[in-house]
Amino acid sequence: MPNNIVIYTDGAARGNPGPGGYGVLLISGKHRKELSEGFRLTTNNRMELLAVIKGLEALKNGGSGVTIYTDSKYVADAVSKGWVFEWEKKGFKKKKNPDLWRRFLEVFRKHKVKFKWIEGHSGNPGNERCDQLAVEASLGSDLNIDNGYEDKDIEQSLF
Numbered sequence: 001m002p003n004n005i006v007i008y009t010d011g012a013a014r015g016n017p018g019p020g021g022y023g024v025l026l027i028s029g030k031h032r033k034e035l036s037e038g039f040r041l042t043t044n045n046r047m048e049l050l051a052v053i054k055g056l057e058a059l060k061n062g063g064s065g066v067t068i069y070t071d072s073k074y075v076a077d078a079v080s081k082g083w084v085f086e087w088e089k090k091g092f093k094k095k096k097n098p099d100l101w102r103r104f105l106e107v108f109r110k111h112k113v114k115f116k117w118i119e120g121h122s123g124n125p126g127n128e129r130c131d132q133l134a135v136e137a138s139l140g141s142d143l144n145i146d147n148g149y150e151d152k153d154i155e156q157s158l159f
Contacts, residue, residue: 004028004065007055008126011047011072012134019143020044022051023133025126026058033058034129038137042146047134048072049100056107066113071120071127079108080115099148 006027013020021038035054039047052068052075059066070076078084084101092098118124120131 004067005059006067006069006126007052008069008124008130009048009051009055009072009075010070010120010127010130010134011044011049011051012131012138013042013044013047014138016044017041017149019138020047020146021134021137021140022047022054023130023135023137024051024055024058025129025133026055027126034133036133036137038140038143039146039149040143042149045072045074046097046100046146046149048075049097049104051130051134053100053104053107056104056111056113059111062110064111066111067116068113069116069118069124069126071118073117076115076117079113080117097148 008025009022011020011022019038019040020042021036024035026033026035035058037054048070049072052070055068056066084105087095087101088105092101095101118127120127
């Protein structure tokens, strides 16, 4: 596949909830790009999912063949086992992180995406690099606000 892209992702939160961050490594042929961002209050699952979203949003062309490597069972299982599509049909009622799942589905549907779950901290270079990026981002001095988490009561009351 000429536009086969590999994305490694990881998320971290210290305290869960606490300061957190995500790390992304995109690979296409000889090209590599790293992304990371830190937040002052969030959860590990939000950062795992946001890493996937940010990786997919970074792609310039729709219809790309993408393989995402993640150590998050939360994300990998929700997609590969079809749970997220059932949650969507029910309006994400009583589900966590509906803001991010909606955003994920929008960008997910623009590409041909496969998920591969990998064990975290098992020596996989892509996963280890993303873990490093996520942790470093969570330790930053100028952390962003995760509005979807900090305003979650408002978000949930709207749906």
